[in-house]
Amino acid sequence: MYSESELSPAMIAQKVLTLSAFRNISQEDYKVFLRHLISIGHLEKTDRNTLIVGLKAEPILNHFEFYSVFTTPKEYSVRSDSEEIGTVHQKYPVGTAFCLAGYSWRVIDIDEESSCIYVEKLEGISYNAWLADCNTIVETKIMKRIRSLLKSEDCYDYLSQSSKNLLNKIRFDCRNAGIIDKTIVKISDKSYYVFPWVGTKAINVLNLFFKSEGFNVSVISYASLPICLSVEDEPDENKIRETYKKAKSSSIDIGRFSLDEEDIDLGGKFDEFVEPSLIIKEFLFDFLDVKDLQINM
Incomplete structure (x- = not known):
């Protein structure tokens, strides 16, 4: 044109x-x-x-x-009052907590024109997590293999001694924490982690299903691996368990999920120029997999 x-x-x-x-x-x-x-x-x-x-x-x-084929990452300056804490390459929505420079911060305002994120300091530990990190899609079979690896006692000759020691330590910590055999692990009086051991598209469905049931949840990822759901402000473990079972047995209509485009980062180079409703539609049809979730929970 x-x-x-x-x-x-x-x-x-x-x-x-x-x-x-x-x-x-x-x-x-x-x-x-x-x-x-x-x-x-x-x-x-x-x-x-x-x-x-x-x-x-x-x-x-x-x-x-x-x-250019690839997106040039946009850099945001993170500021608390007049002090610059550091920089990040993703825009955390207002109200989101994340970790930077060894401390936890909550976003209170974003200035797009100057590429600044204004934050306030928080106590405790925060995790950097989007509703969906769609730049890397991890299949459920990868998460199942990781779980199998953590459950086994197999030793791999090609690993160095330090790597073997690290693997054994991770296995020991995971077993002690109960995350290998327990789906729901209590973190505090009102905080739980849910470990479905499914891939990116499946855990996105579970995340949105819990949100639709009124829970305050987010996906905790590490190196693009969808580790678990974090459920906050919920003291009733039985309620979480029943909702988990409901997600497995219910007929889930992805069209009923309520989404905000600010929560979705599809990683597209020109997403900022696309009508928000089309971004949401792309996410619903390309980054959710109900069948995968319900078969593998």
Whole structure:
């Protein structure tokens, strides 16, 4: 389009929607996307009802990063009052707690223009977790294999002695904590961890199901591995257990989940220019797997 000066919406559809990458995009979603690009100034309508590149899109198209395959990570400065604590490469939503520089912080405000995240200090330990980290999808069979590895006594000759010692220590700690054989582990009077040992798409479903049942939950991940669900502000373990069983046996309709686009990071290079409802739709259909969850819980 940039090289052809102006095109009608029908001509853009003919050129774009016939490409293999866009074969599953419906006409309705295409219209929503075009209207959004017009509303943010990336496309402009002419008096002949054709579309041209908008003034706000031209600097983006003319920048060398537009043609790169990978996203250049955006860096946010984390500040408490006037002091800079450090930098992060993801935007934590307001109210989210995370760990940086050895301390826990809660986000109180975000300044997009200056790329600053303003925080306040918290007591205790926090974990850096999105609702969904979709940059890396971990299959359920990987999590099952990790669990099997932790349960076994097998020793691997190719490991160095220090690696063998570390593996034995991790096995010992996991068994003592009860996370290998127990699905629900009590952390404090009102905090529990739920270990379903499933992959990214499955644990996303479980997370949203618990949220739909009124729980304050989040996914705890480490190196993209979906370790467990953290359930906060809930003193009744039986209620958690019943909800877990309900997630396994219920007919789950992903369309009923309530989602906020601020909670979703799909890792797409141009996601910020896409209409939020389409981002949510992509997450629901591409990053959730109800069948995987219910078979492997």
